[in-house]
Amino acid sequence: MSASYADFIRDRAFINGQWSPAHSDRIFAVTNPATGAVIGTVPDMGADETVAAIAAAKDAMPAWRKRTAKDRANIMRAWFNLIVEHADALAALLTAEQGKPLAEARGEIIYGASFVEWFAEEGKRIYGDTIPSHKTDARIMVTKEPIGVVGAITPWNFPCAMITRKIAPALAAGCTVVLKPAEDTPLSALALAVLAEAAGFPPGVINIVTGSYASAPAIGEVLTTHPDVRKISFTGSTEVGKILMRQSSSTVKRVSLELGGNAPFIVFDSANIDRAVDGAMACKFRNAGQTCVCANRIYVQDGVYDEFAKKLTAKVAALSVGSGDKDGVQIGPLINEDGIEKVKTHVADAVARGAKLVCGGNTHDAGPLFFEPTVLTNMTPDMLLNNEETFGPVAGLFRFTDEADAIALANDTRFGLASYFYTNDLAQAFRVAESLEYGMVAINEPILSTEVAPFGGVKESGMGREGSHYGVEDFVTVKYTLVGGL
Ligand code: ADP
Numbered sequence: 459m460s461a462s463y464a465d466f467i468r469d470r471a472f473i474n475g476q477w478s479p480a481h482s483d484r485i486f487a488v489t490n491p492a493t494g495a496v497i498g499t500v501p502d503m504g505a506d507e508t509v510a511a512i513a514a515a516k517d518a519m520p521a522w523r524k525r526t527a528k529d530r531a532n533i534m535r536a537w538f539n540l541i542v543e544h545a546d547a548l549a550a551l552l553t554a555e556q557g558k559p560l561a562e563a564r565g566e567i568i569y570g571a572s573f574v575e576w577f578a579e580e581g582k583r584i585y586g587d588t589i590p591s592h593k594t595d596a597r598i599m600v601t602k603e604p605i606g607v608v609g610a611i612t613p614w615n616f617p618c619a620m621i622t623r624k625i626a627p628a629l630a631a632g633c634t635v636v637l638k639p640a641e642d643t644p645l646s647a648l649a650l651a652v653l654a655e656a657a658g659f660p661p662g663v664i665n666i667v668t669g670s671y672a673s674a675p676a677i678g679e680v681l682t683t684h685p686d687v688r689k690i691s692f693t694g695s696t697e698v699g700k701i702l703m704r705q706s707s708s709t710v711k712r713v714s715l716e717l718g719g720n721a722p723f724i725v726f727d728s729a730n731i732d733r734a735v736d737g738a739m740a741c742k743f744r745n746a747g748q749t750c751v752c753a754n755r756i757y758v759q760d761g762v763y764d765e766f767a768k769k770l771t772a773k774v775a776a777l778s779v780g781s782g783d784k785d786g787v788q789i790g791p792l793i794n795e796d797g798i799e800k801v802k803t804h805v806a807d808a809v810a811r812g813a814k815l816v817c818g819g820n821t822h823d824a825g826p827l828f829f830e831p832t833v834l835t836n837m838t839p840d841m842l843l844n845n846e847e848t849f850g851p852v853a854g855l856f857r858f859t860d861e862a863d864a865i866a867l868a869n870d871t872r873f874g875l876a877s878y879f880y881t882n883d884l885a886q887a888f889r890v891a892e893s894l895e896y897g898m899v900a901i902n903e904p905i906l907s908t909e910v911a912p913f914g915g916v917k918e919s920g921m922g923r924e925g926s927h928y929g930v931e932d933f934v935t936v937k938y939t940l941v942g943g944l
Contacts, residue, residue, distance in 0.1 A: 474514035475661025518662030523632035534578035581630030604632035606688030609681030617643035714922025719875030723753035729880035801850030
C-alpha cells in the first residue's frame with residue numbers, strides 16, 4: 459500500500475539522528491492555510507537545541523567528508539529515489555501546510571528532488587588544479603575542501619525545494635548541515651528527514667531544528683555566531699538577510715543569500731503577444747504570486763498594451779481559486795494574515811494613486827486567506843507595488859514607449875533577482891539582456907528555475923548561486939598546497 463501524507467507527519471525535530479521531542483510543552487501548531495485546520499505540531503526549539511544540533515553536525519563531519527564522493531552520492535541517490543517514490547504523499551503534505559495547488563506541489567517535489575540527483579553527480583566532479591610552479595623544484599596543487607558545518611534557514615514558499623537546493627550541494631561537498639525550516643512549513647522539512655534517515659545518512663549529517671516565528675531570531679543568532687558553523691545559506695526576506703549577514707561577520711562566515719526580488723516583465727511591440735500573455739500568467743500566478751522570481755512589474759509597450767491587457771485580463775478572470783487539494787484549482791490561499799494584508803495594501807494604494815482595477819481586487823469568498831486574481835492597469839512608479847514585492851495574485855501593468863525607458867524603469871530598484879522580457883527582435887534581445895541589472899534574465903520564457911542553471915541575484919537580492927556547478931562552489935574552500943624540495 460502506498461504511503462499517505464499522514465505517514466510523513468512528525469511532531470519532533472531531527473537532531474543527531476534522533477527524533478527529538480519538545481522540551482515540556484514548547485510546541486507550535488502548523489495549520490492549513492486553506493481551512494485554518496491544525497495539521498500537526500512541532501517542537502518550538504531555541505538556542506540550546508541549536509547548539510546541540512551544531513555539535514552533532516560537527517561530530518559527524520570528519521567521517522562524512524572522508525567518504526568518497528561516490529559513497530556520498532550513493533546515499534544521496536537513495537534519498538532522491540525515495541523522494542520521487544513518495545512524491546504524491548509529500549505533495550499532499552506540502553499542499554496541506556503551504557496551500558499551493560496539488561499539481562504545483564507535485565512539481566515542486568520533483569524539482570526539489572532534482573537538486574539531490576544533480577548534486578549527487580556533481581559531487582564527484584569537484585576538481586582541483588595543478589598550476590605551473592614558480593620554482594623548478596616545487597609543485598603547486600589546488601584542492602577543494604568542504605567548508606564545514608553549514609547553517610541553512612529556509613522560507614515557506616517552496617517548503618521542499620529551498621531545502622534540497624541548499625542541503626544537497628552541501629552534503630555532496632562533504633559538509634554537514636543544521637537546517638531551520640520556516641515556521642509555516644516545517645512538516646515538509648521533517649518529511650524529507652524521514653526519507654533521509656531511510657536513505658542511510660549517518661546521524662548528525664542532516665539536523666533539523668524547528669522553531670516558531672518568535673524563536674527564529676534566537677536560532678538564527680546561534681547559527682550565525684557559533685564558531686563551529688562555517689557557512690550560512692539563507693533564503694527569505696532582504697530584511698532578515700541583512701540581519702544574518704551582519705551577525706555572520708562576528709565569525710567571518712561565508713554567506714549565501716537569496717533575498718527578495720521585484721521582477722520586471724517587459725513586453726515589447728515586436729513580441730508574440732499570445733506567448734507573452736501565457737508567460738505572464740505562468741510567471742505571475744504560480745504559487746498564487748508567492749515566489750521571489752514572480753513578475754512584479756509588468757511593462758508593456760504602447761503598440762501592444764491594449765491587446766495584452768485585454769488578453770491577460772480574460773485569462774486572469776478565468777483562473778480557478780480554491781483549496782489546493784481540489785481538482786482543477788489554479789490559485790490556492792496565501793500563506794497567512796500578513797500575506798493577505800500586504801496584497802490588500804498594495805491594491806488599495808495603487809487604486810488610490812490612480813490605477814484602474816480591471817479584474818479582482820478583493821479577498822475571495824473561498825476563505826479568509828484567499829485573494830481574487832487581480833489585474834491593475836495605469837500603474838505608475840510612485841505606487842507600493844512598483845517598489846516592493848507584492849507576493850500575491852496581482853498583475854500590475856505599466857505602459858511605456860521607448861526601450862530605453864523600459865530598461866531604466868526595470869533597473870530602478872534596489873533588487874536584482876529575476877527579469878523577463880518578450881521580443882522577436884534579435885538585436886533588441888541582446889541589447890536588453892545585457893542592460894538588465896539582474897542575476898537572471900529570461901527572454902521569451904516565464905520560468906527560469908532548474909537544477910542545471912545558477913539561480914541567484916545581484917544588488918540587495920543577495921549573493922551566491924544555487925543549482926548548477928556554481929552551486930557547489932558556495933560550499934567548498936580552495937586550498938593551495940606547495941610541495942618543495944623535489
Ligand atoms: P518571509 O517574508 O518569506 O516570511 P522571512 O525572512 O521572514 O521571509 O523568513 C524566512 C526564514 O527566516 C524563516 O525560516 C524565518 O523563520 C527565518 N527568520 C525570520 N527572522 C529571523 C531572524 N531574525 N533570524 C533568523 N531567521 C529568521
